[in-house]
Amino acid sequence: MPAPRARRILVTSALPYANGHIHLGHLVEYIQTDIFVRFQKLRGHRAVYLCADDTHGTAIMIRARAEGRSERELVASMREAHLADFAGFEVEFDHYGSTDSDANRRLCGEVWRALRARGLVTSRDVRQLFDPVAGVFLADRFVRGGCPKCGASDQYGDSCERCGATYGPADLVDPRSTLSGATPEVRSAEHLFVTIEALHDFLDHWTREAGALDPRVANYLAGHFLGEPLRDWDVSRPAPYFGFEIPDAPGHYWYVWFDAPVGYLAATDEWCAQHGESFDTWWRRAAAADAPAEIHHFIGKDITYFHTLFWPAMLEAAGLALPTKVRIHGFLTVDGQKMSKSRGTFLLARTYLDHLDPAALRYYYASKLSGGIDDIDLNLEEFAAKVNADLVGKVVNLASRTARWLEHTGLAADYPDDGGLFARAAGEGAEIAAAYEACDFARAMRTIMLAADRANAYVDAEQPWRLAKAGTGSAARLRDVATVALNLFRQLAVYLAPVLPRLAAQAGELVGGPIASWEESQAPLVGAAVGPFVPLMQRVEPKQIEAMLAASRESAAATPSGGTAVEADIGPPNTDSGAPLAAEPLAPTCTIDDFSRVDLRVARILSAEEVPEARKLLKLTVGLGGDSTRTVFAGIKGFHDPAALVGRLVVVVANLAPRQMKFGLSEGMVVAASGAGAEGVYLLSPDAGALPGMRLH
RNA sequence: GGCAGCGUAGCUCAGUUGGUUAGAGCACCGGCUUCAUAAGCCGGGUGUCGCCGGUUCAAGUCCGGCCGCUGCUACCA
Numbered sequence: 001m002p003a004p005r006a007r008r009i010l011v012t013s014a015l016p017y018a019n020g021h022i023h024l025g026h027l028v029e030y031i032q033t034d035i036f037v038r039f040q041k042l043r044g045h046r047a048v049y050l051c052a053d054d055t056h057g058t059a060i061m062i063r064a065r066a067e068g069r070s071e072r073e074l075v076a077s078m079r080e081a082h083l084a085d086f087a088g089f090e091v092e093f094d095h096y097g098s099t100d101s102d103a104n105r106r107l108c109g110e111v112w113r114a115l116r117a118r119g120l121v122t123s124r125d126v127r128q129l130f131d132p133v134a135g136v137f138l139a140d141r142f143v144r145g146g147c148p149k150c151g152a153s154d155q156y157g158d159s160c161e162r163c164g165a166t167y168g169p170a171d172l173v174d175p176r177s178t179l180s181g182a183t184p185e186v187r188s189a190e191h192l193f194v195t196i197e198a199l200h201d202f203l204d205h206w207t208r209e210a211g212a213l214d215p216r217v218a219n220y221l222a223g224h225f226l227g228e229p230l231r232d233w234d235v236s237r238p239a240p241y242f243g244f245e246i247p248d249a250p251g252h253y254w255y256v257w258f259d260a261p262v263g264y265l266a267a268t269d270e271w272c273a274q275h276g277e278s279f280d281t282w283w284r285r286a287a288a289a290d291a292p293a294e295i296h297h298f299i300g301k302d303i304t305y306f307h308t309l310f311w312p313a314m315l316e317a318a319g320l321a322l323p324t325k326v327r328i329h330g331f332l333t334v335d336g337q338k339m340s341k342s343r344g345t346f347l348l349a350r351t352y353l354d355h356l357d358p359a360a361l362r363y364y365y366a367s368k369l370s371g372g373i374d375d376i377d378l379n380l381e382e383f384a385a386k387v388n389a390d391l392v393g394k395v396v397n398l399a400s401r402t403a404r405w406l407e408h409t410g411l412a413a414d415y416p417d418d419g420g421l422f423a424r425a426a427g428e429g430a431e432i433a434a435a436y437e438a439c440d441f442a443r444a445m446r447t448i449m450l451a452a453d454r455a456n457a458y459v460d461a462e463q464p465w466r467l468a469k470a471g472t473g474s475a476a477r478l479r480d481v482a483t484v485a486l487n488l489f490r491q492l493a494v495y496l497a498p499v500l501p502r503l504a505a506q507a508g509e510l511v512g513g514p515i516a517s518w519e520e521s522q523a524p525l526v527g528a529a530v531g532p533f534v535p536l537m538q539r540v541e542p543k544q545i546e547a548m549l550a551a552s553r554e555s556a557a558a559t560p561s562g563g564t565a566v567e568a569d570i571g572p573p574n575t576d577s578g579a580p581l582a583a584e585p586l587a588p589t590c591t592i593d594d595f596s597r598v599d600l601r602v603a604r605i606l607s608a609e610e611v612p613e614a615r616k617l618l619k620l621t622v623g624l625g626g627d628s629t630r631t632v633f634a635g636i637k638g639f640h641d642p643a644a645l646v647g648r649l650v651v652v653v654a655n656l657a658p659r660q661m662k663f664g665l666s667e668g669m670v671v672a673a674s675g676a677g678a679e680g681v682y683l684l685s686p687d688a689g690a691l692p693g694m695r696l697h
Numbered sequence: 698g699g700c701a702g703c704g705u706a707g708c709u710c711a712g713u714u715g716g717u718u719a720g721a722g723c724a725c726c727g728g729c730u731u732c733a734u735a736a737g738c739c740g741g742g743u744g745u746c747g748c749c750g751g752u753u754c755a756a757g758u759c760c761g762g763c764c765g766c767u768g769c770u771a772c773c774a
Contacts, residue, residue, distance in 0.1 A: 057771085128772070139772040220701070225774060235771080255772095301701090305774055330702085331768060338767085367722095368710085374703075375768065382709055385723050393736055401733035442710080446721075456737055465732035535734060 005324060008293040009047040010282055011037050012061035012264050014303060015054035015099065018078040019063055020366060022085040022349040024361070025332040025339060028376065031365050032329060032439065033298040034091045038498035039436040042518045050267040052097035052104075053079050055255035056243035058136065064242070065134075066425035071242045075100060085349035089358045090501055095271035099259050104266035105244050108259050112246065114318040115194055122232065123192050130187040133180035137189065142179055145172030192252055199313045200230055206312055212323050213308060214373070221308055233310055261311045264297070266319070283320045294324040301328050301373045330375035344553035351555065355548040360387040360540050363445070367497045371439035380549075384540040390445075394452040395492050396503075396536045401459060402485040403510060403533040405468060405478055411511065415487070415524045421458055425451040425491055426522045432495055433518065441499070448495045454548055455488035486511055487524040494521040506536050547621050547688050554648045554685045599655040600671070600696035602686050608645040620645070620670065622652055625693030630667035636683070651684045651696060 013033040016026055033049065040047035053074045075098070083096060088340050097103070129138045177184050196203070204226055207218045234255065236246060241253040265283060272279045280286075282293045299307050307326050315322050334345035352361065364383050367390075368376040409542040415422070428447055435444035459481070467478035493500075493507035494515050508514040510533065512525045603622040606629060618636055623629045632652065653669040672683045686694075 044703080126772090137772080142772090216702095224700070231774070233774080237772090300769095302769055304769090309774075336767095371699095377709070379709060382723070386709085388734095388736095389723070392734065397733060397736050399733090401736075404732080446711080449722080453738095457739095459732080460730075460738045463730085463732080465730095468732075537734085539734065541738095607771095632773090 007040075007045045007295075008282070008291070009040050009045055009296060010268065010293050011040075011047060011296045012267075012298065013049075013051050014297075014299045015052050015260055015263050016082055017057075017059070017170075018053045018055045018075045018082075018321050019059045019581075021078075022082055022336070023339070024347045024349065024352060024378065025648055027089060027091075027349060027361065028332050028365055028369070029298055029300060029329060030086060030091045031089060031362050032369055032441070035362070035366060035441060035498045036296070036298070036327075036436070036439060038092070038501060039433075041518075042494075042497055043321050043433065044517060044519075045378070048094045048096070048268075048271060050090065050264060050271060051093050051262045052099060052101075052267045053082060054256065054260045054263065055098055055100040056241075056259055058237075058241065059137065059254065061136070061240070061242040062134075066593065072100070081350075085353070088353040089349065090362065092501075095267050095274070097263060097267035097270050098265070099256075099263040101266055101270070103269045104259060104263055107265045107269065108244055108254055108262045109247055111262060111265075111314050111318045112248075112254075115314070116248070118198070118317050120195050120198055120317060121192055121202065122195055123190055125188045126191045126234070127186055127188050128193050129175070129177075129184035131177040131179055131182055131184050133182035134177060136179070136180070137187070137238065138177055138184055142177060143172065144178055144186060145175035189238040189251070191238070192236035192246065192249060194235050194310075194313070195232050196310065196313045197230040197232070199316060200226065202316055203230075203309055203313060205223050206316075206322065207308060210322065212325050214328065214657045216373070217304060217308065217326075217328060225305065225309060232310070247677050255311070257306055261314070285321055295321060296325045296327060298327045301330055304328055323478075327371070328373045329369065330373050333375055333377045335379055336377055341553075344549035344551075347548065347552050348479050351548055354551065355544045356540065357538060357539060358566075359502055360391070362499050363387060363391055363496075366441040367445040368440065368442060370442040380545050384542060384545060388539045389546075390449050390452070391500075391503075391537055392539050394449060394456060395489070395496070398452065398455050398459065398485055398489040398492070399507070399510060399536065400533060402464060402482040402489075403530060405464060405482040406486060406530040407532055408509075409479055410529045411486065411526055412476075412479050412483040413527045415526050416484055418458065418484040418488075420483065421454055422487055422491065422524050424454075425488065428516070429495070429521050436498065438505070445499075446496070448492060451488070451495075452492055455485065455492070458488070459485050482527070486530065489522050490515075490525065503536055506534075546618050550647075551688055597655075598653060600651055602649055602656040602690045602692055602696075603652045603654075603670075604649055604692045605645045605647065622650070622668070622670070624689065625652065628693070631665065632668045632670055633666040634670040634672070636670070636672060648683075649686055649690060649692065651686070 009333045011033060013029050016022060021510065030051075037049040053075065055071075060071050060074065064071040067074060072243060079098065086093070086096075112121075129143055131138050131142075175184055176182070196347050204222075207213055207221050207226065213221075234250040236249065237243070237255050237256045239245075239251050239253065243253040243256060246252045246254055265279075268282055269279045271277070272282070281291075282295075295313075298305055304326075307323070312322050332339065334347065339346040352358075360383070364378070364386060365376070367386060428451065432444045432447050435447065462481040462484075464478055464481045464485075464606040467481065479589075490507055490512055493504050497504035501533070504515045510532055511518075511530045512528050523679045601624055603624050605620055606623045607621040609619050617633045620632045620634055621629055622632055653671060654671050656667075670683065
């Protein structure tokens with residue numbers, strides 16, 4: 001197989017929004033991209049993986065406000081969390097930037113000037129609802145009110161969930177801002193637009209002819225957007241807005257979807273500065289003309305048109321290089337359904353890492369990703385079965401069952417006759433590589449596992465354990481058989497290295513040294529030392545999955561219903577606001593004896609129901625283990641869905657004197673955090689492993 | 698409400714431009730093996746290819762209709 005000429009490949013994943021944590025749905029894309037990049041590097045190409053946090057927009061502004069800190073504080077703490085999650089899953093960026101950077105501001109300005117220079121920017125007034133208390137313009141989903149048709153209350157600003165009528169937010173009966181509760185006003189504001197219709201011919205041609213898009217996507221675009229004149233793209237938002245003010249239009253800010261893709265350019269620019277590279281040779285057409293770089297964008301299907309219409313239009317207008325490939329993937333379901341907080345299947349990256357091996361998810365995703373735009377399903381039962389059968393049972397087991405016989409002797413000096421097994425799998429390298437190149441990782445995994453099956457069958461047929469018992473007369477034969485098996489194992493590790501970098505590294509430690517090139521799959525090792533075998537990968541146990549789901553359910557239940565999830569633990573401790581403590585100063589000092597009079601216990605919520613007549617009470621039955629249960633009224637109605645509470649562990653004051661309430665006798669108290677004028681009541685949960693009845697000391 | 702995609706074995710999926718008796722893994726059953734992380738190997742049922750109709754010598758595959766599911770969208774592209 002001739003060594004392919006080295007390519008320069010710039011690869012991006014969509015920029016995660018700084019409004020929330022990374023979850024398993026996000027990871028489909030980052031793992032997919034990471035596998036692709038690692039594959040290209042293994043093949044000897046110059047691949048650069050770039051990404052950044054997407055930091056601007058109304059949602060960030062509102063969330064920061066709710067948390068009582070600045071947008072930049074929010075963005076900075078979320079960045080740390082994102083990077084930690086990616087590192088945990090072995091997603092390895094060459095550079096990770098931010099759209100809130102100097103480079104991005106400068107490059108936005110450059111693209112903007114190009115659009116202006118080509119006469120593609122116009123302006124006109126847009127009428128929109130405005131929240132006079134919060135001081136911001138409101139998207140439809142931030143407005144609720146009565147349906148003008150059927151009168152149903154508390155409907156969104158665009159359509160009625162009860163009768164299905166559609167209307168504008170201004171038509172609502174008694175409209176309210178969901179931010180402040182204020183009655184919104186209709187206001188008019190100037191917006192700036194890009195007239196991308198002027199680039200219609202270019203887009204027609206690029207979407208169909210450039211080879212960057214799957215024909216299905218090109219057809220979709222042709223049928224839905226390019227079949228008629230393109231509407232102007234609204235690219236500005238009036239103040240207040242967290243983002244970059246437009247230099248030649250004071251009071252106007254670039255819409256987040258304008259500066260987000262420019263973040264790809266900014267990340268490239270920063271990476272170039274750090275590595276002595278020239279930005280121009282990656283992105284400027286003139287400079288790159290003789291040896292153009294490839295540009296691959298990995299995105300979810302939801303943001304297709306931003307990356308296939310607006311983004312190429314911006315690049316075209318600015319004279320920058322166009323994407324070589326826009327690779328679009330589908331969404332993740334868990335056990336066949338949309339991820340759900342109450343089912344515990346809204347799985348954050350961190351929650352997964354607390355319980356399971358990232359390699360297991362990387363392999364599972366690889367086995368499901370075929371390069372298409374179909375959604376993929378994380379079936380948790382299949383997940384465990386597949387990882388255990390394929391990785392532990394077949395691949396790792398191959399080394400586990402043969403390495404011990406070579407620990408003292410190392411590999412045989414000549415590669416033995418293996419019936420053509422190694423050569424056959426080496427010959428399949430081109431097919432496996434083609435599948436990786438096409439992002440059809442599922443096909444690659446199938447082909448690799450067939451080779452693993454053949455390798456195990458070989459071991460079974462040669463029965464090295466019998467050779468071991470047969471004594472010194474069979475020692476040479478035993479060494480040959482184990483040499484074959486270990487070579488086949490290392491060959492599999494090379495093929496799997498893009499998916500399982502840690503396994504590849506461990507395989508290198510066992511025999512042959514670090515795996516640095518795909519070519520290592522093509523020739524067997526001989527005479528090399530063999531290290532002591534250490535377990536390479538643990539089985540996925542059902543208990544771990546259950547624990548992860550339980551933890552996920554509990555953290556979801558702790559999130560106030562309605563509104564954005566607001567996690568308090570996303571940043572370094574010293575960035576927390578002092579407001580809650582100031583609002584409720586510490587109580588007078590008490591002694592340990594004082595404290596010990598309060599008997600706090602872990603309890604499990606056995607049932608939860610609304611108390612219809614009560615404004616804030618839920619009626620809970622909690623269990624302290626065994627037959628010990630009691631009824632507790634908790635003032636958490638409206639913040640917790642009763643159904644979601646059942647089963648979770650909480651902390652109760654177990655020796656509190658019973659109190660006769662209007663709705664019944666309350667035999668204790670569930671402790672929860674609240675205060676500082678902030679809304680929300682937050683139940684406490686013990687770490688996994690705590691049992692009902694345990695006392696807090 | 699708008700748009701798109703999907704529907705093949707119990708589960709997750711392959712099925713290339715229409716072409717023999719429709720495939721894989723898991724699960725399940727039987728047997729073998731015991732070196733290995735209760736791992737491995739061999740054999741075996743696995744099926745109205747969502748429903749109805751059409752084109753064709755030939756339809757899982759192409760066309761139309763229907764049903765079901767899913768996703769995106771709803772500051773409109």
